[in-house]
Amino acid sequence: MRTMTALACILLPVAAGWTQDSDRDRNARDFAVAGKIGFNMTLEGFKKEYPLAARGKSTDEKIGYYHFVVNSVPNTDGVIVWFFDGKLLEVAPVYTEDRIRNLGGAEAFVKALKNKFGNNDGFRDDKVKDEVTVIWRMPNVNRVVILRSARNVVTLHVGDSALQKRLDDRRAKEADLGF
Secondary structure, three states, rough: OOHHHHHHHHHHOOOOOOOOOHHHHHHHHEEEEEOOOOOOEEHHHHHHHOOOEEOOOOOOOOHOEEEEEEOOOOOOEEEEEEEEEEEEEEEEEEOOOOOOOOOOOOOHHHHHHHHHOOOOOEEEOOOOOOEEEEEEEEEEOOEEEEHHHHHHEEEEEEEEEEHHHHHHHHHHHHOOOOO
């Protein structure tokens, strides 16, 4: 069974009794990949820890926005990170279908997400793009978690929503409208 189909089947039902709000808030606030890449990590600390990280094309030094890809992070097929003003903006571990199978399959993967983040707040199954998107919002701790499954790759984005707003505001201020 394709990973996306399995995720869609497992996440659609909303059942009660999973993680309490305070637990899901804490889990999102303290989220870290491999116990290292988390929201207490600075850009400088990241560069020291991962000197071989590939710099992403969306980096924009002018506004303090940096994008990196790390391929050597345990239990993932890579991690994508974004920094803004020296702080971690978003971290996204990447999992291939084979990795998810090795971690116990789609059902075990989704069960772990539900245990960590509770019931999802939004769900979209885009059959045209062959993509499933699941969203958890934790406004009490300025976090958003987005699970994307497309083309046999699953990416779990965990971001700082307050820092994202600051980035959006700076981009709007710096926008070149051509006049």
